Amino acid sequence: MRVHAAQVYEILLDKLGPQGWWPGDTPLEVMIGAVLVQNTAWANVERALDNLRNADALDPHRLLALSPAELEPLIRPAGYFRVKSRRLQNLMRWLVDRAEGDAERLRESNAQALREELLAINGVGPETADSILLYALEKPVLVVDAYTLRIWARHGWIDYDVDYHQLQEHLASELPQEVGVFNELHALLVAVGKKWCKPKPHCAGCPLEQLLPESGIAEPCW
């Protein structure tokens, strides 16, 4: 018997409760946050966002108008600040060209088309693009990440060498195609990953460890 992603979702939602990701933030802030959080802890991203807000730069046109020497110090706390200042401006340039800087307006567009446009931007890869589609534009697109792969692979539910798209399709096919479910599942998996599923395993107490192995649908996590 093979585990179903919907079961994992139910268990985690029950055990951990809703994670409340990106509620109340504007689509623009989500987009900027999605770039800043690349391989970085969210706490660091918040400082950078605060700096941008205080500098009145949480605006596509004003952010684009900044020179690297002006933008880099603002986002410095989020790490990789030289790379990310370029990536951020690439994304903002697209937003201005595409929708006159109005992120809300992107919601009218088709998710597949938007995804391809986003992936064409230097600095936007699959996870960043999908995070924007799901959390900023409320498209029913599942975000998978390093934690998702680790959790699924360590239980023997999937091979460790699947690529992003394979993992995404595999999980999405086992879930109701709802924005709310995709939103919450990814956030829950990040919560599990942060606490229990680090690169060096110390999985004791993980909600999945106690529930799934005894039902015979998972190998013990390692």
Added chain:
DNA sequence: GACCAGGCACATC
């Protein structure tokens, strides 16, 4: 001090 974080692009073989 080592390890880790809600990746991605680019170089090299």
Added chain:
DNA sequence: GATGTGCATGGT
């Protein structure tokens, strides 16, 4: 096409 490396801050 697979594998390796640079990017950088801040928390544990």
